[in-house]
Amino acid sequence: MNKLAALDGFRSDCKKPGSLVVGLLVALVFTLAGCSGEKHSTGRSPGDSTLVIAMLGDANYLNPVIGASVTSSNVYGLLYPGLLESEFDTTSGLLNFVALEKRLREQTGRQSGKKQGAALAKTWSMSEDHRSLTYVLRGDAKWNDGTPITSHDFKFAYRLYGDPVIASPRQQFLAELMGAEKGEIDFEKAIETPDDTTLVFHFYKKVPEQLALFHTSLTPLPKHVWKDVPPQEFRNSRLNQEPLGAGPYVLKDWRKQQQIVLASNPLCNLPKPGNIPRIMYRIVPDYTVRLAQLQTGAVDVVENIKPEDFEGLENANAGVEIKSVGLRVYDYVGWSNIDQDAYHADGTITPHPLFGSVRVRRALTLAIDRQSILDGYLGEYGKVAVTDISPSLKWAYNEKVAPYPFDPAEAVRLLEEEGWKPGPDGIREKGGRKFSFVLYTNAGNARRNFASVIIQQNLREIGIDCRLDVQESNVFFENLRLRKIDAWMAGWSIGLEIDPLDGWGSDLEKSRFNFTGYQNPRIDELCELAKSELNPLDAKPYWLEYQEILHRDQPTTFLYWIKETQGFNKRIGGEELNILSTFYNIDDWTLSPAASVAE
Amino acid sequence: MLLYIARRLLVAIPLVFGVLTLTFFIIRLAPGDPAALFIQPGISPKVADQIREQYGLNDPLLIQYIKWLGSVLQGDFGRSFSRAQQPVFDVIAQALPVTITIALLTLVANFILGIFIGVISAVKQNSFLDRSLTVGALFFYSMPEFWFALMMIIVFALKLQIFPASGLNEVGAESYGPVRFLLDRIWHLVLPVTVLSINGAAGIARYVRGSMLEVIRQDYIRTAKAKGLSERVVIFRHALRNALLPVITLMGGSLPFIFSGALFIEVIFAFPGMGRVTVEAIFARDYPLIIANTFISGTLIIIGNLVADVLYAVVDPRIKL
Numbered sequence: 001m002n003k004l005a006a007l008d009g010f011r012s013d014c015k016k017p018g019s020l021v022v023g024l025l026v027a028l029v030f031t032l033a034g035c036s037g038e039k040h041s042t043g044r045s046p047g048d049s050t051l052v053i054a055m056l057g058d059a060n061y062l063n064p065v066i067g068a069s070v071t072s073s074n075v076y077g078l079l080y081p082g083l084l085e086s087e088f089d090t091t092s093g094l095l096n097f098v099a100l101e102k103r104l105r106e107q108t109g110r111q112s113g114k115k116q117g118a119a120l121a122k123t124w125s126m127s128e129d130h131r132s133l134t135y136v137l138r139g140d141a142k143w144n145d146g147t148p149i150t151s152h153d154f155k156f157a158y159r160l161y162g163d164p165v166i167a168s169p170r171q172q173f174l175a176e177l178m179g180a181e182k183g184e185i186d187f188e189k190a191i192e193t194p195d196d197t198t199l200v201f202h203f204y205k206k207v208p209e210q211l212a213l214f215h216t217s218l219t220p221l222p223k224h225v226w227k228d229v230p231p232q233e234f235r236n237s238r239l240n241q242e243p244l245g246a247g248p249y250v251l252k253d254w255r256k257q258q259q260i261v262l263a264s265n266p267l268c269n270l271p272k273p274g275n276i277p278r279i280m281y282r283i284v285p286d287y288t289v290r291l292a293q294l295q296t297g298a299v300d301v302v303e304n305i306k307p308e309d310f311e312g313l314e315n316a317n318a319g320v321e322i323k324s325v326g327l328r329v330y331d332y333v334g335w336s337n338i339d340q341d342a343y344h345a346d347g348t349i350t351p352h353p354l355f356g357s358v359r360v361r362r363a364l365t366l367a368i369d370r371q372s373i374l375d376g377y378l379g380e381y382g383k384v385a386v387t388d389i390s391p392s393l394k395w396a397y398n399e400k401v402a403p404y405p406f407d408p409a410e411a412v413r414l415l416e417e418e419g420w421k422p423g424p425d426g427i428r429e430k431g432g433r434k435f436s437f438v439l440y441t442n443a444g445n446a447r448r449n450f451a452s453v454i455i456q457q458n459l460r461e462i463g464i465d466c467r468l469d470v471q472e473s474n475v476f477f478e479n480l481r482l483r484k485i486d487a488w489m490a491g492w493s494i495g496l497e498i499d500p501l502d503g504w505g506s507d508l509e510k511s512r513f514n515f516t517g518y519q520n521p522r523i524d525e526l527c528e529l530a531k532s533e534l535n536p537l538d539a540k541p542y543w544l545e546y547q548e549i550l551h552r553d554q555p556t557t558f559l560y561w562i563k564e565t566q567g568f569n570k571r572i573g574g575e576e577l578n579i580l581s582t583f584y585n586i587d588d589w590t591l592s593p594a595a596s597v598a599e
Numbered sequence: 600m601l602l603y604i605a606r607r608l609l610v611a612i613p614l615v616f617g618v619l620t621l622t623f624f625i626i627r628l629a630p631g632d633p634a635a636l637f638i639q640p641g642i643s644p645k646v647a648d649q650i651r652e653q654y655g656l657n658d659p660l661l662i663q664y665i666k667w668l669g670s671v672l673q674g675d676f677g678r679s680f681s682r683a684q685q686p687v688f689d690v691i692a693q694a695l696p697v698t699i700t701i702a703l704l705t706l707v708a709n710f711i712l713g714i715f716i717g718v719i720s721a722v723k724q725n726s727f728l729d730r731s732l733t734v735g736a737l738f739f740y741s742m743p744e745f746w747f748a749l750m751m752i753i754v755f756a757l758k759l760q761i762f763p764a765s766g767l768n769e770v771g772a773e774s775y776g777p778v779r780f781l782l783d784r785i786w787h788l789v790l791p792v793t794v795l796s797i798n799g800a801a802g803i804a805r806y807v808r809g810s811m812l813e814v815i816r817q818d819y820i821r822t823a824k825a826k827g828l829s830e831r832v833v834i835f836r837h838a839l840r841n842a843l844l845p846v847i848t849l850m851g852g853s854l855p856f857i858f859s860g861a862l863f864i865e866v867i868f869a870f871p872g873m874g875r876v877t878v879e880a881i882f883a884r885d886y887p888l889i890i891a892n893t894f895i896s897g898t899l900i901i902i903g904n905l906v907a908d909v910l911y912a913v914v915d916p917r918i919k920l
Contacts, residue, residue, distance in 0.1 A: 050770055052770055057879075060681070060682070060683055061683050068636055068637065069636075164645070164649050165649075165653075167637075167646055167649035167650050167653060168646070169637055169642045169646050170642075171642075171643040171645060171646060172641060172642060172643040175643070235653075235683065235684045236678070236684045236685075240683060253773075255871070256682065256685075256690075256693060256871065257693075257694075257871035257875060257876070257879075258766070258767065258869075258871045280770060282766060282770075282869070283869060283871075284765050284766070284869040285866050285867075285869060285875065286749075286765075286866060286867045286868075286869070288749050288752065288753075288867075289752060289764050289765045289867060289868070289869065292752055292753065292756055292757045292764045293764050293765060295757060296756065296757060296760055296764070298763065298764065298770070473882075474629075474630060474631030474632075474635065474882065474884065475629075475630045475631060477631075477635065478630045478631055478632065478635070479630070481638065495640070495641055499640075499641075502640050503640070512638070512644060513640055
């Protein structure tokens with residue numbers, strides 16, 4: 001009886017918590033709903049006028065001085081004005097800079113569809129001695145609050161770019177300004193603003209015009225808004241949440257880790273407001289989900305689609321097309337050229353016991369069936385690589401250097417010549433050392449996983465034991481940087497200006513990205529010679545020789561160039577992919593309203 | 600009981616501090632560098648160092664710890680490295696409501712579903728229904744949540760297109776009225792909550808079944824049946840109440856699992872909750888944010904356990920705190 005009484009007590013008590021929980025939940029969902037209750041009223045259905053782009057991660061800052069990710073620059077590029085417009089000439093493979101009334105060089109190939117006229121500079125002139133560059137700015141450009149954009153905004157912004165407390169990732173752009181050679185830029189002398197529309201940069205040395213234009217065209221910030229923000233508070237400033245720009249779009253809403261919403265800026269005259277009324281960047285971290293949303297039409301653009309998913313997408317009812325652009329990205333297998341233990345112990349450079357010999361590295365390249373990797377994974381979206389000069393940079397690319405063929409017999413011959421003879425277990429040996437190593441790669445890259453398995457198989461066939469190991473990306477790149485691993489597979493995304501010294505320079509302390517420890521004084525020389533040419537085209541012979549040397553020395557096995565493949569909903573019109581960016585002319589895109597976003 | 604609660608809370612303080620201190624040192628032992636983003640070609644080598652200086656990472660570890668301890672004691676957990684230097688509690692204040700909503704919904708769904716299945720299995724012990732429910736429960740229990748989530752997305756979002764695949768709201772939901780907005784929000788929560796709760800419910804169902812079977816064999820159940828009470832009344836009023844006692848402790852214990860489950864679910868369904876914040880903070884080596892997250896989830900778990908213990912005493916008069 002006692003127990004039953006107790007149970008009755010329980011019954012009367014237990015109802016309350018239940019209803020309380022339900023009440024709490026309803027309240028919670030409502031608060032959540034309330035958080036995002038901003039109202040917009042557009043005449044049309046929101047899907048018709050909104051372009052939805054799926055992104056892997058959020059932008060960090062929508063501020064050109066400190067924004068440090070591709071996503072950030074994709075977004076703030078639409079909010080802020082630019083001094084010059086850049087374009088990529090697909091016929092020559094050269095980067096070009098365009099002001100309103102002047103171009104660095106004439107377009108040789110097909111005209112790009114991008115509407116010109118966004119530049120703030122009317123024209124420029126380079127001094128005879130190549131030590132100063134004078135811009136004439138247009139007078140009719142205004143920040144969105146109506147204040148004119150003047151040369152002072154540029155000078156002000158450059159001070160911010162150069163401030164060590166702000167720690168802008170673009171400090172490198174200031175490397176040629178007066179005073180930089182002494183470690184501290186003298187802004188009063190380096191940048192002059194005689195009047196509102198004249199902007200003069202002074203360099204401490206001769207600078208090629210192309211590089212000067214590239215390095216002086218950083219995005220300005222409105223001085224009148226930012227001038228009272230102390231450098232220590234620059235990164236925390238509220239102004240970062242409400243950027244004042246002048247570009248074709250304005251920031252409407254930024255909900256961290258969820259979405260960034262831009263609206264076309266009716267005030268824009270640089271050259272015009274964006275075509276599509278609203279652009280929404282949605283953050284969807286998982287690839288499978290991004291893919292599913294592209295297929296159902298919930299999002300319009302997804303970048304970096306894997307080739308294995310093309311078929312599913314092309315059959316999707318939402319109407320998806322794949323576009324590709326390249327070639328800026330390549331994968332490679334890095335071999336440590338030097339004995340890292342000896343280097344870390346006392347800085348001595350001795351050849352690596354396995355990969356120190358040129359002939360061994362050449363044999364490794366010959367043994368790897370790069371075409372099979374391409375056929376199995378990238379298909380037509382890849383190309384066997386010869387060196388790190390992209391075939392897209394046509395002016396510099398050496399057509400005469402052909403990639404090593406897949407030739408295991410030749411590889412074996414080279415290894416035998418080097419004294420690597422098969423041991424009792426079939427693994428080659430030399431002086432008691434087995435040819436056995438671990439090939440590291442970073443986690444989460446399906447393409448490299450696929451390639452590494454084929455490489456392992458290929459090497460086993462010529463008597464080399466290659467074990468595979470996958471490391472978390474942070475750990476992997478730290479190990480690379482500290483030159484702790486002997487063999488690895490990784491990739492590079494190249495800049496459109498050729499500047500490879502960081503990756504191959506003989507001074508291993510200075511060349512932070514020379515993970516292999518490769519040293520060849522002629523490569524240093526060629527890079528310096530090319531840099532000193534005032535016209536990049538004159539550097540061509542140096543780059544041709546550079547490619548011959550890298551091909552001969554095989555400091556790494558260059559695997560393949562990768563075309564980036566992006567998926568677009570067919571309701572988007574006018575999109576023009578460019579090696580500069582997927583969203584190169586996004587302000588000119590159109591949305592056909594008939595095919596609205598599917599529910 | 601109040602004394603008991605106060606004592607438990609007092610004991611919790613050094614516990615939380617111990618955990619935070621351990622976290623502080625462990626994350627710094629992990630390879631990787633919060634400034635690694637700035638170590639790449641084209642970025643001056645000075646930048647990474649300037650950034651480290653700003654974050655105070657150039658000090659010796661012990662000094663860093665003392666500085667950190669000083670500010671934490673004043674309630675300042677610092678600013679996030681990876682999220683535009685927002686104060687970490689601002690980041691968490693945005694993320695926590697999302698996760699708590701998911702966790703509470705999941706908790707409720709977990710228990711309702713779990714108890715329902717458990718009772719049926721126990722009452723129809725060894726029947727075909729019991730067997731298939733048991734096998735089904737085991738099947739879902741052993742399934743990895745992230746995989747299950749992806750399968751649900753493929754079936755319900757991609758093939759059948761009934762539910763959305765990600766996000767908290769539809770594009771343009773801001774222009775909906777409050778009711779439609781709420782419905783849209785619930786629509787988006789169906790898949791993730793289902794994934795999280797099916798897994799947990801399977802475990803709870805096993806508990807309920809076991810404890811129910813034990814209770815059904817008790818004398819007072821036979822007495823109740825002998826009194827001529829209907830089967831329904833016997834099961835629900837007499838047996839289930841007692842059988843639920845051990846299950847209630849599960850409630851507090853399941854909170855950490857729901858939280859860690861929400862971790863994957865939030866990444867997959869693109870919810871800006873605590874799970875995503877934590878995962879991204881770890882990959883970005885965002886030390887202040889990792890520590891603050893540990894603090895929040897540690898505290899919630901301690902409170903969850905306390906609530907479970909107190910609830911146990913409330914529902915079972917034999918237990919005195």
